[in-house]
Amino acid sequence: xxxxxxxxxDLDADTATQILDTAAEMAAVSGREVKxxxxxxxxxxxxxxxxxxxxxxxxxEAAAKRLSADVINFSAKGSSVAKGESLKDTALTLxxxxxxxxxxxxxxxxxxxRLADWVDGSVVNAGDGTHEHPTQAxxxxxxxxxxxxxxxxxxxxxxxxxxxxxxxxxxxxxLSTLGAKVxxxxxxxxxxxxxxxxLAPGTDVCYDLDAVLPSSDVVMMLRVQRxxxxxxxxxxxxxxxxxxxLDGPRMRRLPEHAIVMHPGPMNRGMEIAxxxxxSPRSTIVEQVANGVSVRMAVLxxxxxxxxx
Amino acid sequence: xxxxxxxxxxxxxxxxxDLLIRDGVVAEVGPGxxxxxxxxxxxxxxxxxxxxxxxxxxxxxxxxxxxxxxxTGSRAAALGGYTAVCAMANTSPVADTAGVVEQVWRLGxxxxxxxxxxxxxxxxxxxxxxxxxxxxxxxxxxxxRIFSDDGHCVADxxxxxxxxxxxxxxxxxxxQHAEEPRLTEGAQMHEGEVSTRxxxxxxxxxxxxxxxxxxxxxxxxxxxxxxxxHVSTAGSVEVLRQAKARGVRxxxxxxxxxxxxxxxxVSGRSELASPALAxxxxxxxxxxxxxxxxxxLRTAADIAALxxxxxxxxxxxxxxxxxxxxxxxxECEWAYARPGMLGLETALSxxxxxxxxxxxxxxERMSRTPARIAGLTEHxxxxxxxxxxxxxxxxxxxxxxxxxxxxxxRSRNTPYARMTLPGRIVATFLRGEATVLxxxxxx
Numbered sequence: 001x002x003x004x005x006x007x008x009x010d011l012d013a014d015t016a017t018q019i020l021d022t023a024a025e026m027a028a029v030s031g032r033e034v035k036x037x038x039x040x041x042x043x044x045x046x047x048x049x050x051x052x053x054x055x056x057x058x059x060x061e062a063a064a065k066r067l068s069a070d071v072i073n074f075s076a077k078g079s080s081v082a083k084g085e086s087l088k089d090t091a092l093t094l095x096x097x098x099x100x101x102x103x104x105x106x107x108x109x110x111x112x113x114r115l116a117d118w119v120d121g122s123v124v125n126a127g128d129g130t131h132e133h134p135t136q137a138x139x140x141x142x143x144x145x146x147x148x149x150x151x152x153x154x155x156x157x158x159x160x161x162x163x164x165x166x167x168x169x170x171x172x173x174x175l176s177t178l179g180a181k182v183x184x185x186x187x188x189x190x191x192x193x194x195x196x197x198x199l200a201p202g203t204d205v206c207y208d209l210d211a212v213l214p215s216s217d218v219v220m221m222l223r224v225q226r227x228x229x230x231x232x233x234x235x236x237x238x239x240x241x242x243x244x245x246l247d248g249p250r251m252r253r254l255p256e257h258a259i260v261m262h263p264g265p266m267n268r269g270m271e272i273a274x275x276x277x278x279s280p281r282s283t284i285v286e287q288v289a290n291g292v293s294v295r296m297a298v299l300x301x302x303x304x305x306x307x308x
Numbered sequence: 309x310x311x312x313x314x315x316x317x318x319x320x321x322x323x324x325x326d327l328l329i330r331d332g333v334v335a336e337v338g339p340g341x342x343x344x345x346x347x348x349x350x351x352x353x354x355x356x357x358x359x360x361x362x363x364x365x366x367x368x369x370x371x372x373x374x375x376x377x378x379x380t381g382s383r384a385a386a387l388g389g390y391t392a393v394c395a396m397a398n399t400s401p402v403a404d405t406a407g408v409v410e411q412v413w414r415l416g417x418x419x420x421x422x423x424x425x426x427x428x429x430x431x432x433x434x435x436x437x438x439x440x441x442x443x444x445x446x447x448x449x450x451x452x453r454i455f456s457d458d459g460h461c462v463a464d465x466x467x468x469x470x471x472x473x474x475x476x477x478x479x480x481x482x483x484q485h486a487e488e489p490r491l492t493e494g495a496q497m498h499e500g501e502v503s504t505r506x507x508x509x510x511x512x513x514x515x516x517x518x519x520x521x522x523x524x525x526x527x528x529x530x531x532x533x534x535x536x537x538h539v540s541t542a543g544s545v546e547v548l549r550q551a552k553a554r555g556v557r558x559x560x561x562x563x564x565x566x567x568x569x570x571x572x573x574v575s576g577r578s579e580l581a582s583p584a585l586a587x588x589x590x591x592x593x594x595x596x597x598x599x600x601x602x603x604x605l606r607t608a609a610d611i612a613a614l615x616x617x618x619x620x621x622x623x624x625x626x627x628x629x630x631x632x633x634x635x636x637x638x639e640c641e642w643a644y645a646r647p648g649m650l651g652l653e654t655a656l657s658x659x660x661x662x663x664x665x666x667x668x669x670x671x672e673r674m675s676r677t678p679a680r681i682a683g684l685t686e687h688x689x690x691x692x693x694x695x696x697x698x699x700x701x702x703x704x705x706x707x708x709x710x711x712x713x714x715x716x717x718r719s720r721n722t723p724y725a726r727m728t729l730p731g732r733i734v735a736t737f738l739r740g741e742a743t744v745l746x747x748x749x750x751x
Contacts, residue, residue, distance in 0.1 A: 086636065086639070086640055087640060087641055088639055088640065106641070107643075108641035108642060108643040108644060109496075109506060109507040109508050109595070109642065109643065110506065110507075110508070110594060110595030110641065110642045110643075111595075111641045111642075113576075113593060113594045113595045114595055114640070114641060114642075116593075117592070117593055128507070129507055129508075129643070130507040130508075130509075131506060131507030131508075132507065166507060169505070169507060192504040194500060194501045194504055195504055197501050198501040198502070198504035198505040199504070199505055
């Protein structure tokens, strides 16, 4: 097993599949009346969050607690971080406290890589800047596999602000490793020209959402930050929604079995219409539940739970 | 004044001979010289070059004496074979008045290791809004001739035009940091495959090329001298090539790091433009801010174009952009780190890797031409009878492993840590006085 999970590229097909299989076992635990395993009793997991992200933090917290780990939440607000302590000094502090794993969310791309140089424990990237969010990609892959029965050969359209999306980067890397075909869709201002060469050869780019829908098994809508509008990436929210938003008529152009995903939080009416978000095709609520199972699997495997 | 008799030295690669240095000048050149009163330096196997001249050095004083002082930077320069450095204006306070440039100039004289020639800011506080008192700096004891807002681009085209015109009155030159600011908002590294993968905001090549293209046209229009700092892209080389073919009075520099290090290093991959240096070397990890610099490290194709341009003369000189930074400004997240890397003590080694033992070309690109651009008449002269004794002795056969802890700079941010580099400076003489002997600084 790998020591850190910093990028979707850290996972080969076998390791990724092992995580997804383990997550399925963890999901069974979550369905029980007593949702708890003793696997990580006596181990310490620190959630080090430099950005507000209640949903990701509570997902990791629930995962660690269901494995009986001790959980310390260390958030930038109200801590020494707000007083200007450096990442390195924070790392040394966590190290001295005996953290077995550090789950880090940070606005700067690459911060988890730096942290991994300074602590002995495992580092899990819970989202760094505009770089990656590998556990999101794992839970997305888990969701696709449980809905559609497989990953190899699936056609997945990832739609929206690819340029700034850590979810998109991790998904492209992981899905390519697992044999799915990814097509990135959005306005040319938000899709780097060299994205396929940078991440995974074989990744397609298309600027026309309607052309992609009929052949897609999965459509993954990315959150679009409204402030992109003020930086000329697109003219207006309305024009964006018209060209790249998933509404009812577009959803009906999908194959019968196709699913619609969103990493949340959604801008209803912008990239996704309420009618679509609330439809039976939508896996948005499942993704949240699956997130806990996948993060349990990641912590369990990284902390050597499988060796005991 | 003491004398030195340098025995069996190869002047710019020629047959070994003796050099007698006396009263600050090269007194005699020829085999079998004798001077009983002179200190003898055995220079068998060494090559004598005119003392190197750096057109682009950050000495950080006043303001950031924790990162570098005029004295420590001067010592690093002497150890790198330099006898003159041009100190950039982005200090705190900014070198935008006669008072600050005279202070830096005086500190350089007191240190006495190299001639420190201050560069003046083009605009007040480097803010890019109105001209600093360029004439007052030119008339000061520091006799400033190069003006630069380095670290910032003089982006306003009207202000750039005025600056180019105004300094003609005292034969000044504007050294431009070519970076279109709107195209580089938030930029962290070269825009390309690596930035896309790493999720770091890109610094596109066009942001440099567009400013150089504009500036050569402005310089042509007003008939002024323009110098382009740290050229980093293949496209910039082509813009310069065309401008020079038209007769525009433009000169250009390239840094040692832009001749060797690629943007792939940011991702932790070991990619250098030189297979010889890449041997058994790799970066410590991904996102290591020791590789953060402005302009950013570019691609292997850019490096190939820069190397070719340095050989054929489209790029006139190597300048270090020596940029010391305190540990805490580099030991942090990539986005929060300051851009810049050390260069003075390693520049000649990188030049040897790029140019080989082409001593005349090295002297041209690292001494004669930068001295001419800067108007430093005492520097850039080959060791010959009557020439000012500003020279350095190189052991081209030596190999050294770079240890940041050994640097004479106050800072440790060298990108070449653990790399084995060719060549070593054995001695440096400033106006006949040894500043470095046996590879050690004498003060």
